[in-house]
Amino acid sequence: MSEVYVTRRARLRDRCQAGGSQSALISRPANVRYLAGTAPRGAVLLLGAGEDVLLCPGPLDDRTDGRPDEALRLHTLSRAGGDPAVAAADLAEARGWGSLAVEEHHLTMARHRAIRSVVPRLRLADLGGAVEQLRVIKDEEEISCLRIGAEIADQALGELLESILVGRTERHLALELERRLVDHGADGPAFATSVGAGPNSGRPGHRPTDRRVEEGDLLSVCLGANYRGYRCEIGRTFVIGTSPADWQIELYDLVFAAQRAGRESLAPGAAYRDVDRAARQVLESAGHHEGLPTLTGHGVGLEIDEDPQLAPAAMGKLDACVPVTVEPGVHLPGRGGVRIDDTLVVRPEADGGPELLTITTKELLAL
């Protein structure tokens, strides 16, 4: 695996040098993990000419996800409470690297000032979202982790559907799903599992409450597995009882049509905003303008919510091998709603089009 990380760091180093910086300090944990293979708590990564150093506040142990790439030099701070970012800047100056690019969107003012006070002559620049940009397109190893995570989430969801749901609370169903994710091999949930029943159904990011599932409810579930650091997402809405109301069926069919339109528009070269529009206009043309989510999908990977954003004002175009969610929904205040959410990988038409990772059925199931 070492080659993967060496290659990633080489690409970043090229960008950095093209931007005029001789070294780079990576502090955002998901970025550290992407480039180093692991992100021990508080660790930072220093990339310089011919030498990459992972600086950790304390000794590594198996609390840490993953193992550091063997080509890295490890540096453990001797002083408890020291800031590895400051130590990294100190090292950069000692090596004679005259400039250091930092992640200004992650580094706080206070840390930046601490660095500045220790190395007043080092030129500090902004690395911006360079690592986040590298992370957008995934390699097949990364996609394989997402695929396994999606399988785990499908299994956990499938088992839940076989159990009796009426009378159980949203909280309990969410905890049960998280237990099943771990049972099937997840490192943990990818994010806080959301279960919404009745009036809570269809709300994006709903926190489970003590509301019990009742006959006649819509029930929305959104969960994902974290598998080797990679996080996927699946969301489904069900109806409880054998006779769904007309409005429930109509709303479900509408959201399903919107979600399908979004999925079908995924292709290399498609503009982010066009994918959003494809799904959104189905909902809007049925009169739903209020209460639509601000985005209909987003990238997934080492974080559950990463670039790109599929939203009305988003700039940019999809590439092959970019995994994204497509997750339109409608929530009617006081009544509930529907939300359908898949994780897919953008693939060219010649390879069969978008690859669906979350394969649980999207028929309206009456449970």
Add this chain to the structure above:
Amino acid sequence: MSEVYVTRRARLRDRCQAGGSQSALISRPANVRYLAGTAPRGAVLLLGAGEDVLLCPGPLDDRTDGRPDEALRLHTLSRAGGDPAVAAADLAEARGWGSLAVEEHHLTMARHRAIRSVVPRLRLADLGGAVEQLRVIKDEEEISCLRIGAEIADQALGELLESILVGRTERHLALELERRLVDHGADGPAFATSVGAGPNSGRPGHRPTDRRVEEGDLLSVCLGANYRGYRCEIGRTFVIGTSPADWQIELYDLVFAAQRAGRESLAPGAAYRDVDRAARQVLESAGHHEGLPTLTGHGVGLEIDEDPQLAPAAMGKLDACVPVTVEPGVHLPGRGGVRIDDTLVVRPEADGGPELLTITTKELLAL
């Protein structure tokens, strides 16, 4: 409840004005919650002369913990993706407040720059840890939330001890504990529950693995409840089977003695470092120098790890009504270890001394 928040904000405003700033921007979520009663995702709080405003990136809903204090003005950003911190600075300038103190230990360089570019003439200062300092001493309402949280954690732990443990994995025990926390009324776990068996026992912050509990193991458990935002912590170590080895009993007695020494040194006016030393020297005098944790306790509240730190180099003294953990431990690589962790509230001698919130027995239980 509104008075509580109004009073807290008035105290902060006094500090701020004493520091020469006419307004303050609070961005750290736990600080926002402390002063506003709630911290919607991405929200910031602007305190100014005669007007306090909670700026939110989107509409409030019941995904949010708590309700905003009624005395606050609510301001919802109309533009999706806008930064409430930038909007707050804009508002401060429009109101004619010439200076704004920001939380430089929380605000990133990029956000600071965005603020600077929108309000180039506003003087920006550093609020530092002013809100964190206010948060150290708790009122009785806050302590009551911690007390209930501790009761919940005691209950969850007590129930686990009645079940069969041998053959179950660390992961499953941790998930079971978290389910029981929620069963008993917690909003969720206060932090990721730690369960370590055999060689993993006694490691601070150990992440549960697939290791199964075996006869003869030491088993360490550390958990806490989040109750209305307040987070407590309890840790215990048990022995599995009826005949603990001599080294296990000796190590347990030693850590117990260290933990008791730490607890007994808690008093208003006691130096943080003296509490640490009281516990630490028991362990060191028995020859344990390697592998001791960097601190023997810390404050708890809206965050699980807040000021003060009970550590060798910590500066400051305890006050009454400060809740802290006392959690020394020893881990012997390859063999395991012992960790005992309580949450207590510092109280004067006249009130009976430190109040123990986590009351599960600290006798060595053989399970």
